[in-house]
Amino acid sequence: MDLVQRLGRGEGGFLLFGLTPPKASAAGVDLDRIAGSTVARLQSLDPDGVVIYDILEERDRNPETRPFPFLPTLDPADYLDQHLAGWTKPAIVYRAVGKYPEDHLSEWLRQQPTDRVATVLVGASSSAHPGLTTLPRAQELRQQTQPDLLTGAVVIPERHTNRGDEHLRMLAKQTAGCSFFVSQVLYDADAAKNLVSDYRDECDARGVAPRPIAFTLSVCGSLKTLQFLTWLGVQVPRWMQRDLERSQDTLAASLDHSRAVGLDMLDYCRRLGVPAGLNIESVSARRVEIDAAVQLASELRPALHA
Amino acid sequence: MDLVQRLGRGEGGFLLFGLTPPKASAAGVDLDRIAGSTVARLQSLDPDGVVIYDILEERDRNPETRPFPFLPTLDPADYLDQHLAGWTKPAIVYRAVGKYPEDHLSEWLRQQPTDRVATVLVGASSSAHPGLTTLPRAQELRQQTQPDLLTGAVVIPERHTNRGDEHLRMLAKQTAGCSFFVSQVLYDADAAKNLVSDYRDECDARGVAPRPIAFTLSVCGSLKTLQFLTWLGVQVPRWMQRDLERSQDTLAASLDHSRAVGLDMLDYCRRLGVPAGLNIESVSARRVEIDAAVQLASELRPALHA
Numbered sequence: 270m271d272l273v274q275r276l277g278r279g280e281g282g283f284l285l286f287g288l289t290p291p292k293a294s295a296a297g298v299d300l301d302r303i304a305g306s307t308v309a310r311l312q313s314l315d316p317d318g319v320v321i322y323d324i325l326e327e328r329d330r331n332p333e334t335r336p337f338p339f340l341p342t343l344d345p346a347d348y349l350d351q352h353l354a355g356w357t358k359p360a361i362v363y364r365a366v367g368k369y370p371e372d373h374l375s376e377w378l379r380q381q382p383t384d385r386v387a388t389v390l391v392g393a394s395s396s397a398h399p400g401l402t403t404l405p406r407a408q409e410l411r412q413q414t415q416p417d418l419l420t421g422a423v424v425i426p427e428r429h430t431n432r433g434d435e436h437l438r439m440l441a442k443q444t445a446g447c448s449f450f451v452s453q454v455l456y457d458a459d460a461a462k463n464l465v466s467d468y469r470d471e472c473d474a475r476g477v478a479p480r481p482i483a484f485t486l487s488v489c490g491s492l493k494t495l496q497f498l499t500w501l502g503v504q505v506p507r508w509m510q511r512d513l514e515r516s517q518d519t520l521a522a523s524l525d526h527s528r529a530v531g532l533d534m535l536d537y538c539r540r541l542g543v544p545a546g547l548n549i550e551s552v553s554a555r556r557v558e559i560d561a562a563v564q565l566a567s568e569l570r571p572a573l574h575a
Numbered sequence: 576m577d578l579v580q581r582l583g584r585g586e587g588g589f590l591l592f593g594l595t596p597p598k599a600s601a602a603g604v605d606l607d608r609i610a611g612s613t614v615a616r617l618q619s620l621d622p623d624g625v626v627i628y629d630i631l632e633e634r635d636r637n638p639e640t641r642p643f644p645f646l647p648t649l650d651p652a653d654y655l656d657q658h659l660a661g662w663t664k665p666a667i668v669y670r671a672v673g674k675y676p677e678d679h680l681s682e683w684l685r686q687q688p689t690d691r692v693a694t695v696l697v698g699a700s701s702s703a704h705p706g707l708t709t710l711p712r713a714q715e716l717r718q719q720t721q722p723d724l725l726t727g728a729v730v731i732p733e734r735h736t737n738r739g740d741e742h743l744r745m746l747a748k749q750t751a752g753c754s755f756f757v758s759q760v761l762y763d764a765d766a767a768k769n770l771v772s773d774y775r776d777e778c779d780a781r782g783v784a785p786r787p788i789a790f791t792l793s794v795c796g797s798l799k800t801l802q803f804l805t806w807l808g809v810q811v812p813r814w815m816q817r818d819l820e821r822s823q824d825t826l827a828a829s830l831d832h833s834r835a836v837g838l839d840m841l842d843y844c845r846r847l848g849v850p851a852g853l854n855i856e857s858v859s860a861r862r863v864e865i866d867a868a869v870q871l872a873s874e875l876r877p878a879l880h881a
């Protein structure tokens with residue numbers, strides 16, 4: 270059964286591969302080359318679906334200097350439609366809804382083939398600048414124009430550590446029509462386990478079935494990438510951060526940690542009866558880090574069906 | 576090579592079994608029976624050493640009602656000398672130094688056979704009530720009267736989570752003559768790994784060799800024992816606490832968690848080059864929990880020499 274059906278039925282055990290679209294400035298031969306090698310990589314790895322991010326500058330969220338400069342990227346929906354034709358399996362297309370006027374968003378929602386595309390609607394990173402469309406309004410538009418389009422939401426274990434109410438946000442998003450979740454990049458398994466535990470309890474208290482959660486893993490091949498992850502709000506346990514800093518081979522150490530976090534989460538969610546899958550990505554565009562992400566996905570695939 | 580020599584040389588890989596002496600009210604046949612079955616258990620498990628606690632009421636430390644009532648216990652040194660003659664391998668005898676006048680403590684220190692006995696000196700749980708002898712003074716007495724008596728100190732990962740300076744306390748204790756550490760009961764591996772990481776870094780910065788750390792594991796066979804652990808100041812990650820609460824078999828779930836924490840710490844310390852061993856105990860006097868502690872020790876022994 271394919272990814273969209275499985276997510277719709279509330280099943281876990283799926284493997285996703287996350288992609289950031291190329292820079293908006295890429296064009297012609299360059300863009301064809303990037304898209305070509307991406308499709309080849311996807312066909313070889315053969316995940317159940319691809320996740321395509323909608324990148325925001327997010328200056329609002331973090332006033333500190335971004336370790337990698339922000340460069341606008343292609344629209345994920347355009348990238349999928351125009352450049353990833355070779356990928357015929359399902360895609361989960363992110364929509365940073367604040368970037369789009371309502372009519373543009375409605376039009377896009379209406380056009381999606383619901384048997385092959387799902388979406389993750391993402392609100393503004395700062396409530397002071399909600400942008401052109403707010404998340405609740407985007408959820409309404411989805412219900413009105415394309416209720417069959419499977420819609421997911423972002424879940425942030427770190428927010429649960431700090432505020433303790435992320436499980437309630439998840440259930441509120443379910444009420445608003447959300448049928449699966451994708452986590453922020455995860456390095457702190459304990460934080461995610463606390464969230465899943467509270468989510469499971471709250472689902473039980475309300476008599477609601479827990480929805481599938483994709484845990485996002487991203488390897489880190491350099492201290493600059495580590496710095497970028499931290500800038501993005503990923504909480505890396507101090508001992509793990511020091512492991513990466515001490516290591517002669519940051520990438521290998523990071524692969525070990527991400528593998529352990531992935532196995533830990535799959536095992537824990539299975540024990541709790543919360544459907545879970547994995548979303549593997551590289552937050553950097555470096556070749557070695559993308560290759561390591563593919564390796565991580567291959568290594569973790571058997572554990573999805575354990 | 577025996578435990579005392581190994582600790583003296585700064586080596587890890589040792590297995591300790593922790594004992595709380597019987598109630599002070601036990602006597603005659605009852606006491607003989609308890610000591611007899613304890614010695615039989617020790618001989619069968621054959622750890623590298625036994626740890627005998629010196630129990631304080633610790634009302635100062637936690638104003639909340641103690642889940643198990645406090646009952647004074649036999650003096651650990653007396654218990655070893657008078658009732659555990661069948662155990663001929665090394666013993667680590669705790670001394671809650673605030674309980675003893677200086678001359679009593681000095682006399683005890685002087686009498687110990689340094690090839691078979693080591694001690695852990697423990698200060699008062701509240702600085703408002705230092706008791707009859709303070710920890711710094713006890714350390715001085717040890718240096719003066721019996722400098723060859725191997726002396727350890729307590730290390731509390733939870734205190735590191737809250738204050739961030741436990742690694743500095745460890746190094747200060749080393750300067751005061753301490754040659755090994757025994758942790759509080761450990762359920763939160765991340766907290767302990769953060770501490771070990773900072774300890775390793777500080778040892779490197781000072782050009783000092785890290786000393787052996789015994790990580791204390793204690794299974795929990797009931798929610799009342801869990802409550803007692805929490806009362807003692809043990810931080811149990813929320814997801815783990817809920818696992819124990821949800822489980823049909825608390826003891827089996829706890830055994831799984833303690834085993835995982837033990838393996839995690841041994842693996843992590845090996846990677847960091849910090850000598851580590853295990854100290855397995857039962858905080859309750861229930862037979863099933865003591866048996867489970869013996870089982871945990873047997874299961875973890877092979878990992879000590881991995």
